[in-house]
Amino acid sequence: AQSVSQHNHHVILSEAASLELGCNYSYGGTVNLFWYVQYPGQHLQLLLKYFSGDPLVKGIKGFEAEFIKSKFSFNLRKPSVQWSDTAEYFCAVIPTRRGTALIFGKGTTLSVSS
């Protein structure tokens, strides 16, 4: 069965620190990749996505992610975090073959102190 692993359960950073959240998936075929974010008290929303093309994708609020096919990874990065980035971040994968739905990782809680 396909699975998604997020390396960190809880990350604590100070403002202006750099962020990298790890994500690996297990599936040998072609996939679409996503990062979703859930800010406190808000609904889950799309942060960025990768379908094909340039493996470095940019999302909202200065986030980016790099797809490394050989490593089955899709790590999320931000050069300088802000207090408002405090949220839970979910990596998600969907194989592009028919008959499947989005598979989520367990999430990483990011706490940014001002």
Add this chain to the structure above:
Amino acid sequence: DGGITQSPKYLFRKEGQNVTLSCEQNLNHDAMYWYRQDPGQGLRLIYYSQIVNDFQKGDIAEGYSVSREKKESFPLTVTSAQKNPTAFYLCASSIASGQPLTGELFFGEGSRLTVL
């Protein structure tokens, strides 16, 4: 305003009772989903539906049932057979113009069910 409406936002029920969570969308999306979110577990797929009158089981379908009689609506029933029903339930939808599903989901605000 287009979006997904889940109700109720909070629900308390006694053990052994069935409960139905509502999910309505006005985005004209074909596909709808139910996920369960537990602390430290991420989101786990319960059921999804790509078209009216059709749905598929997800990873944790046992103890749940769904229906998809209208494009806009995808209610979830948590039955008494669900052994640990206390959780946060998220409904989502996506465009499903043809196959496969892209995975780009729009989420509702969730329903928190507590079984006493």
